[in-house]
Amino acid sequence: MFRNQYDTDVTTWSPAGRLFQVEYAMEAVKQGSAAIGLRSKTHIVLGCVNKANSELSSHQKKIFKVDDHIGVAIAGLTADGRVLSRYMRNECINYSFTYESPLPVGRLVVQLADKAQVCTQRSWKRPYGVGLLVAGLDESGAHLYYNCPSGNYFEYQAFAIGSRSQAAKTYLERRFENFADSSRDDLVKDALMAIRETLQGETLKSSICTVAVVGVGEPFHILDLETVQQMIDAFEIVGEQEGPAAEPDAAAAADQGGSTEEGVAPMDI
Amino acid sequence: MNFMASKQPENSLLGPESDSQRTLYPYVTGTSVVALKYKDGILMAADMGGSYGSTLRYKNVERMKAIGKHSLLGASGEISDFQEILRYLDELILYDNMWDDGNSLGPKEVHNYLTRVMYNRRNKFNPLWNSLVLGGIKNGQKYLGTVSMIGVNFEDNHVATGFGNHLARPILRQEWHENLSFEDGVRLLEKCMRVLLYRDRSAINKLQIAKITEEGMTISQPYSLKTYWEFSAFENPTQGAVGSW
Numbered sequence: 001m002f003r004n005q006y007d008t009d010v011t012t013w014s015p016a017g018r019l020f021q022v023e024y025a026m027e028a029v030k031q032g033s034a035a036i037g038l039r040s041k042t043h044i045v046l047g048c049v050n051k052a053n054s055e056l057s058s059h060q061k062k063i064f065k066v067d068d069h070i071g072v073a074i075a076g077l078t079a080d081g082r083v084l085s086r087y088m089r090n091e092c093i094n095y096s097f098t099y100e101s102p103l104p105v106g107r108l109v110v111q112l113a114d115k116a117q118v119c120t121q122r123s124w125k126r127p128y129g130v131g132l133l134v135a136g137l138d139e140s141g142a143h144l145y146y147n148c149p150s151g152n153y154f155e156y157q158a159f160a161i162g163s164r165s166q167a168a169k170t171y172l173e174r175r176f177e178n179f180a181d182s183s184r185d186d187l188v189k190d191a192l193m194a195i196r197e198t199l200q201g202e203t204l205k206s207s208i209c210t211v212a213v214v215g216v217g218e219p220f221h222i223l224d225l226e227t228v229q230q231m232i233d234a235f236e237i238v239g240e241q242e243g244p245a246a247e248p249d250a251a252a253a254a255d256q257g258g259s260t261e262e263g264v265a266p267m268d269i
Numbered sequence: 270m271n272f273m274a275s276k277q278p279e280n281s282l283l284g285p286e287s288d289s290q291r292t293l294y295p296y297v298t299g300t301s302v303v304a305l306k307y308k309d310g311i312l313m314a315a316d317m318g319g320s321y322g323s324t325l326r327y328k329n330v331e332r333m334k335a336i337g338k339h340s341l342l343g344a345s346g347e348i349s350d351f352q353e354i355l356r357y358l359d360e361l362i363l364y365d366n367m368w369d370d371g372n373s374l375g376p377k378e379v380h381n382y383l384t385r386v387m388y389n390r391r392n393k394f395n396p397l398w399n400s401l402v403l404g405g406i407k408n409g410q411k412y413l414g415t416v417s418m419i420g421v422n423f424e425d426n427h428v429a430t431g432f433g434n435h436l437a438r439p440i441l442r443q444e445w446h447e448n449l450s451f452e453d454g455v456r457l458l459e460k461c462m463r464v465l466l467y468r469d470r471s472a473i474n475k476l477q478i479a480k481i482t483e484e485g486m487t488i489s490q491p492y493s494l495k496t497y498w499e500f501s502a503f504e505n506p507t508q509g510a511v512g513s514w
Contacts, residue, residue, distance in 0.1 A: 098385050099378035106370045139408075140371040 011123045021127060022120050025149035028129035032075035034165050034198040035062060037133040038158035038172060038191055039144045040182045043215030044135035046073040047191040049162075049198055050210050063212045067092035068219035069102045070136035071212050075162035076149075077129035084128060088112065105136025109145045109153050117151030131161045135214055142215065160194060167197040184215060189235050192228070204232055291395035295347035297321055299332045300471040301433030302343035302402045303461045305445055306411045306426050307454035310482035311404030313343050314458040316466075317491055318473035325473055333479045335486040337362045340376040340405035341479055342383075345430040346418065347398035354397060357386060376405025376412040380422065388420025400430035405481055429461075432469040437461035451480070463494050 006012050007020035014020060035048040050059035063073045064085040070092060074081030088108060095103035112132070119125040132147040146161065147153045158176045160168035171194050179187065191211055196204040206228035214220035297319045304313035319327030332351065333343040336358050344351040361382060365374045374382075380403040390396050396418045404413040414424040427441040440461050449457065455478055466472045474496065479488040507513050 098382055099374070100381040101375070101378045104370065104372040106372065107368055110368070138372060 025127035029076040029131035032162045034162035035073040035075045036160040036194045037144045043184045045191040047211045071220040073133040080128045081130040104138035113153040164198040168194040171197045295398040297348045299345045301431045303429040303433045303437045307449040310406040312454045314478045316476040339407040341481040343402040350397040375407035380414040384422040391419045
């Protein structure tokens with residue numbers, strides 16, 4: 001995408017029918033560090049890569065609890081993400097107060113999308129520069145949505161956003177058909193493997209990633225570092241036993257025929 | 270042009286009254302509503318009277334209405350305020366349906382919404398002069414609750430408004446049990462309504478019983494209860510006390 005004369009204002013169309021400011025906002029999402037989400041019939045797992053700016057600093061918070069039954073992982077301008085999380089928490093709490101019932105995640109997602117759309121149609125605003133993976137439970141089961149700066153939203157079985165997310169997406173595409181009936185722990189393992197795909201060879205450890213789970217009978221919560229590290233260690237050991245070529249990611253599902261998984265360079269978006 | 274402007278004492282906390290439109294007293298009122306949970310859902314009974322003070326002015330007032338797919342609302346108190354509440358709920362259900370997703374407001378949600386409305390109106394000193402009974406069933410879960418004009422709300426296995434609390438609830442406490450059959454539920458409600466008919470001067474002998482189950486809401490045609498006035502104790506009641514009644 002190159003600079004052109006139609007990209008100054010979000011309220012200016014290009015002759016090709018594009019709103020460049022909106023597309024630039026989506027670029028901001030692609031530059032953020034990766035976030036992934038996947039779901040089964042009863043659980044949703046969100047995961048993200050947490051890269052701190054320097055050894056001295058802590059990493060940015062990218063996963064937010066919105067309510068007991070809804071959580072969100074963001075990629076892009078984390079400040080925008082924080083503000084939108086506050087909006088979502090407010091909506092949930094107001095609904096709970098009036099109706100004594102949890103806000104259905106499908107409705108929250110539509111409200112969020114409508115809020116984002118407003119910013120694409122006012123000359124004095126700019127689109128939110130953050131993509132949100134919204135995980136939530138409602139009457140009809142477990143849901144995972146992706147909210148875009150454009151104001152669109154999509155429902156997914158599994159998805160990844162942010163930098164090097166294509167690697168995770170490829171991994172998820174291969175495995176998603178099994179997710180619906182996965183157990184909660186297998187889902188978390190798959191999430192960790194997907195996160196590992198985005199790291200491009202760097203060792204996966206719990207200090208650089210965050211994992212959160214929400215499910216039937218399990219309120220949204222972020223898994224603590226020890227639990228995550230234990231799960232990483234568990235499947236890395238299995239991986240070493242299975243693949244004598246020292247490929248650590250042949251791991252959990254032996255039926256996949258591990259040798260094709262390394263060797264394909266993760267695509268940069 | 271305010272000849273008879275309403276006067277406040279100097280130390281009043283009520284604020285400007287030039288636009289005074291707050292409800293001070295009810296005009297056309299309905300009497301008790303009684304409801305109970307039974308095997309398949311909720312049964313609710315109310316008579317069809319609308320009193321204008323001590324005059325039984327209106328005798329065809331339906332005081333129970335279906336709300337959405339899952340709930341049933343019965344009201345006693347000011348009939349015009351009940352109609353206003355129906356308008357609020359109509360809008361609520363409309364917007365709920367407009368989402369067109371798999372979700373719908375169940376009886377619990379409607380009950381809590383009504384509680385918020387009633388309590389907020391009470392706080393503004395402009396109450397909706399009603400006692401409401403909200404019952405329903407959603408996904409197999411039965412729900413029965415009540416809200417008063419001051420926002421007091423609670424759920425129970427059987428509820429009543431007004432005189433029903435004094436006359437019907439004691440009967441229900443004795444005789445209600447889980448998983449009543451439809452016939453037993455109706456019989457129990459009729460027993461309560463009969464007592465109310467004998468003892469509540471605002472009651473009329475024309476009632477409806479409404480039922481709500483997973484299949485939906487049905488409301489009976491108006492009918493009357495058999496009464497007996499030939500008790501010997503009522504013959505010649507002033508015998509031995511001339512001048513009394």
